[in-house]
Amino acid sequence: MPRENSNKKNRTNPSAKLRVKIIFVSGGVISGIGKGITAASISLLLKQAGYKVAPIKFENYLNIDAGTINPIEHGDPFLCEDGTEADMDIGTYEKFLDEDMGASNFVTVGKIYKTVIDRERAFEYKGEDVEAIPHVTDEIIRRIDELAANTKADIVVIELGGTAGEYQNILYYEASRILTLRRPDDVIHIHVSYLPTPHHLGEPKTKPTQLSVRTLNSLGIQPDFIVARSEKYVDQRRRERFALFCNVHPENIISNPDESSVYEIPLIFHKQEFEKKIQARLKLPIKKPNLKSLEKLVNKIKSPKEREITIAIVGKYFGTGDYQLRDSYAALFDAIDHASWEANVNVKTVWIDAQRVEKEEEVIGKPDGIIVPIGWGERGAEGMIAAASYARKNKIPYLGLCYGMQLAVVAFARDVLGWKDANTTENDNKTSHPVIHLIPKQKEIMERRAYGGTMRLGAWEAVINKDSEACKIYEKYRGFKDEKKKIVSERHRHRYEFNQEYENEFKKKGLVISAKSVVENLVEIVELPKSEHPFYIGIQGHPEYKSRPNNPHPLFVEFLKSARG
Numbered sequence: 001m002p003r004e005n006s007n008k009k010n011r012t013n014p015s016a017k018l019r020v021k022i023i024f025v026s027g028g029v030i031s032g033i034g035k036g037i038t039a040a041s042i043s044l045l046l047k048q049a050g051y052k053v054a055p056i057k058f059e060n061y062l063n064i065d066a067g068t069i070n071p072i073e074h075g076d077p078f079l080c081e082d083g084t085e086a087d088m089d090i091g092t093y094e095k096f097l098d099e100d101m102g103a104s105n106f107v108t109v110g111k112i113y114k115t116v117i118d119r120e121r122a123f124e125y126k127g128e129d130v131e132a133i134p135h136v137t138d139e140i141i142r143r144i145d146e147l148a149a150n151t152k153a154d155i156v157v158i159e160l161g162g163t164a165g166e167y168q169n170i171l172y173y174e175a176s177r178i179l180t181l182r183r184p185d186d187v188i189h190i191h192v193s194y195l196p197t198p199h200h201l202g203e204p205k206t207k208p209t210q211l212s213v214r215t216l217n218s219l220g221i222q223p224d225f226i227v228a229r230s231e232k233y234v235d236q237r238r239r240e241r242f243a244l245f246c247n248v249h250p251e252n253i254i255s256n257p258d259e260s261s262v263y264e265i266p267l268i269f270h271k272q273e274f275e276k277k278i279q280a281r282l283k284l285p286i287k288k289p290n291l292k293s294l295e296k297l298v299n300k301i302k303s304p305k306e307r308e309i310t311i312a313i314v315g316k317y318f319g320t321g322d323y324q325l326r327d328s329y330a331a332l333f334d335a336i337d338h339a340s341w342e343a344n345v346n347v348k349t350v351w352i353d354a355q356r357v358e359k360e361e362e363v364i365g366k367p368d369g370i371i372v373p374i375g376w377g378e379r380g381a382e383g384m385i386a387a388a389s390y391a392r393k394n395k396i397p398y399l400g401l402c403y404g405m406q407l408a409v410v411a412f413a414r415d416v417l418g419w420k421d422a423n424t425t426e427n428d429n430k431t432s433h434p435v436i437h438l439i440p441k442q443k444e445i446m447e448r449r450a451y452g453g454t455m456r457l458g459a460w461e462a463v464i465n466k467d468s469e470a471c472k473i474y475e476k477y478r479g480f481k482d483e484k485k486k487i488v489s490e491r492h493r494h495r496y497e498f499n500q501e502y503e504n505e506f507k508k509k510g511l512v513i514s515a516k517s518v519v520e521n522l523v524e525i526v527e528l529p530k531s532e533h534p535f536y537i538g539i540q541g542h543p544e545y546k547s548r549p550n551n552p553h554p555l556f557v558e559f560l561k562s563a564r565g
Helices: 008-012 035-048 088-097 110-122 132-151 166-182 207-218 236-246 262-271 274-281 291-304 325-345 354-359 380-395 403-415 440-447 469-476 500-508 552-563
Strands: 022-026 053-059 106-108 155-160 189-192 223-230 253-257 307-315 345-353 370-374 398-401 434-438 456-464 487-494 496-498 512-519 523-527 536-539
Touching: 022 035, 022 166, 035 053, 035 088, 035 155, 035 262, 035 274, 053 088, 053 132, 053 398, 088 223, 106 110, 106 345, 110 132, 110 155, 110 291, 132 155, 132 166, 155 166, 166 189, 166 253, 189 207, 207 223, 207 236, 207 307, 223 274, 236 253, 253 262, 262 274, 262 291, 262 354, 291 325, 307 325, 307 354, 307 380, 307 552, 325 345, 325 552, 345 354, 345 552, 370 380, 370 403, 370 552, 380 398, 380 403, 380 536, 398 552, 403 434, 403 496, 403 500, 403 523, 403 536, 456 469, 456 523, 469 512, 469 523, 469 536, 469 552, 500 512, 500 523, 536 552
Parallel strands: 022 155, 022 189, 053 106, 053 155, 189 223, 223 253, 307 345, 307 370, 370 398, 398 536
Antiparallel strands: 434 496, 456 487, 456 512, 512 523, 523 536
């Protein structure tokens, strides 16, 4: 591709005629090291410098998307506006850039292979023998080019899943090598690696990163920058070791120390002039980012809060072996954080395994609020139902999210309507009171055992009852999509629905149907009136996926304020 000539128009608007620049972000030593935060931070700095940035995550697994993966295996699948079930790093991009992501920002090995095989079956390769190189690598590069074209991006930031040296992602690295060879002035490689500090030694060790970079070198890749994840800032001694053994200039070793908030990371990078060094390496006009909004957010996060409250989360995806896993509910914890800054409280979350609640309800204790989040299937469901009952009977603010809304309905049916066997047909298809059930369209899908991507997914609009507590909350925080028509839009990821054959019985006993979907008239929000309970709301959608640090979701903010009160 010929290089664009510099002209007067380019000098006026430096990014107007630039060729697309590409930044690869890889990881070394351990998974979960913070590649997503690094990629998002770089993207934010370059965006605030005036460039159009498009991030994309290339994931290693053969699943087409993250929708069928147990959250304990790979963390909370992030749900996009277009219904894409993606890796939770896509949520990180949304929160840092304050932009919606979608299908083009998330790719799996399964997607790549399926596309190549489908083309081969359609004879689109004209009789060639189809191979990993060049056909798979060409498809990887095509996805990058397609994202750049569709978003009109100046810069594409590519996060490579996993760690260097895994056989699952080797073709991503090969695509990186090929692109670097073709366009050396337009492609850079940033390697995020871990510096462990063994307590018995007391100093950070660079050897794991040296070996990780050697693995990159064996793949034909020399990183331009190393982002050193560690407990503290990298000292001069460690920089010298990196420079000697990793063939990276000392000034291109970027510290990424542990911080209390991930939103401090872009500011830490900026102090090291990371975005300036990236622009120089890519031969871009050097532009300074405007970080006033981010600085204001960080000050808000770090400012002293009025008081601390305790929120109990009764879920079923906390355990992994002998350890507990935060990532299973990553979007929920982020949404709580965002709302806490607005509500001016510190939140202590208590994670309670729903199966423990089945045996002993009192394990919930006396929290200031209770959340029952997303879930699937029978395991732990009775404990979640018990938690919904416990919150209602003890006047503890309650927020039910998706499954938490459905099981709150089951709890109300058993306790108030007296239907002791009431249940969701997901867990008991022989119940005589199926208050939560599959609608006919979903029944057909389930009979075919078609699970992936077959739920009610993505953004769905709902009309809110103007006399409801939910309506007052959305009004208070300007959360309507259309305020005049009282329409809100929330992201969905579920199959089972409120059974509207029982709607009148619920209403007679005091359960308020606060909202119904514009399409199909499905129940979206249920609540108890303020006269009966300080805060008791169940929502079929997932407000946690729409929360942003500078725009927390209204339901979470009001829930925390109620818990504070």
